[in-house]
Amino acid sequence: EVQLAESGGGLVQPGGSLRLSCAASGFTLSSYEMSWVRQPPGKGLEWVSSVTGSGDTTYYADSVEGRFTISRDSSKNTLYLQMNSLRVEDTAVYYCARDLGGTSHYWGQGTLATVSS
Amino acid sequence: EIVLTQSPATLSLSPGERATLSCRASQSVSTYLAWYQQKPGQAPRLLIYDAFNRATGIPARFSGSGSGTDFILTVSSLEPEDFAVYYCQQRNNWPLTFGPGTKVDIK
Numbered sequence: 001e002v003q004l005a006e007s008g009g010g011l012v013q014p015g016g017s018l019r020l021s022c023a024a025s026g027f028t029l030s031s032y033e034m035s036w037v038r039q040p041p042g043k044g045l046e047w048v049s050s051v052t053g054s055g056d057t058t059y060y061a062d063s064v065e066g067r068f069t070i071s072r073d074s075s076k077n078t079l080y081l082q083m084n085s086l087r088v089e090d091t092a093v094y095y096c097a098r099d100l101g102g103t104s105h106y107w108g109q110g111t112l113a114t115v116s117s
Numbered sequence: 118e119i120v121l122t123q124s125p126a127t128l129s130l131s132p133g134e135r136a137t138l139s140c141r142a143s144q145s146v147s148t149y150l151a152w153y154q155q156k157p158g159q160a161p162r163l164l165i166y167d168a169f170n171r172a173t174g175i176p177a178r179f180s181g182s183g184s185g186t187d188f189i190l191t192v193s194s195l196e197p198e199d200f201a202v203y204y205c206q207q208r209n210n211w212p213l214t215f216g217p218g219t220k221v222d223i224k
Contacts, residue, residue, distance in 0.1 A: 035213075037161075045153075045161065045204055047213040061212050095160055102208025103151045105172065107160040 002026040004096050004108035011114045016086050018113055022079040022096030030055065030074045033099040036081045038092035039110075046092075049081065050099065064090075086115045119143055119207050121216035129224040136192040138219045140205035145185045149209040152181055152190045155218075156201045164203075165190060195221070 008020040020036070035050040049070040050059045058070050069082040079096055093112050097104035120143040130136055140150065148168035153161040163172040165181035168188060178193045192199055200223050205216040 044218050045155075045206075045215040047206075047215065050213070059211050059213075100166075102149070102213055103163065103166045103206070104153075104161070105163050105166070107162070109160050 002098060002106045004098065004106060006094060006096055006108045006111035009094065009111035009113045011116065012086055013117050014086060014088055014115055016115070017082070017084045018086065020081040020083065020094055020096075020111055020113070022081075022108055024077045024079065024098070027098070028074075029072055029077045029079060033101070034070075034072065034079050035097045035099050035104055036070060036079075036094055037097060037104065037107075038090075038094045040089075040092045048094070050102070051079075083113070086113075088115050091115050118212055119146060119210050119214050121205055121207060121214055123203075123205060123216040123219045125219060126217070127220045127222060129222055130195055131224045132195050132197055134195055136190075136195055136199070136221055138190040138192075138203055138221075140183075140188040140190070140216050142186045142188075142207060146207040146209035148184045149207055150181075150183070150188050151206045151208065152179075153204045153206065154199075154201045155204065161204065192221075 003025045005023045036048040051070045067085045072079045093110040095110045096108045098106040122141045124139045152165040155161040169181045180191045182189045202218045202220045204218045
């Protein structure tokens with residue numbers, strides 16, 4: 001059974017950093033394209049970043065380009081999102097998802113990152 | 118960036134009624150469009166991918182149609198568990214984009 005479990009969210013001040021983790025089970029992470037999607041409280045979904053199955057190519061939304069980095073550790077079967085220079089508008093529930101060609105077929109339950117002073 | 122517009126913003130219907138949700142793209146996305154359902158406090162769930170393909174385990178009452186810029190999600194007869202927010206998403210171009218959502222609530 002495919003399972004994704006996010007962790008690492010919390011409260012951080014503007015300008016700070018957080019690293020989100022997404023532990024995968026039931027499949028090999030490095031064989032699949034993976035994404036992060038976020039949802040500010042009470043608002044809609046926003047795609048954040050994706051990495052191809054090979055890991056050679058990454059994609060970022062303009063709103064996070066240069067501040068966020070997607071990566072993965074095959075030995076731990078875990079996906080990461082390093083978030084630096086955080087802004088109040090980055091406050092959201094962050095979901096990781098297993099993708100196929102840009103469509104998210106499986107989702108985790110999300111982790112809340114709150115950026116506030 | 119491809120902008121997706123969904124209508125209506127809210128759809129008030131009764132169980133057993135037919136729901137028709139629209140998604141329009143600012144430029145052609147071919148058939149590279151997906152639909153997701155989200156209930157309060159839950160992660161989104163994939164319903165339809167590539168315009169008309171039902172995802173694993175999705176009931177046949179959900180169907181998708183369309184191509185190019187205009188797409189429709191139809192729920193043939195609403196069940197109590199179908200009252201939720203529905204999002205469309207395109208994968209034709211980077212960045213991937215989502216529509217603002219349609220809330221289907223109980224009339």
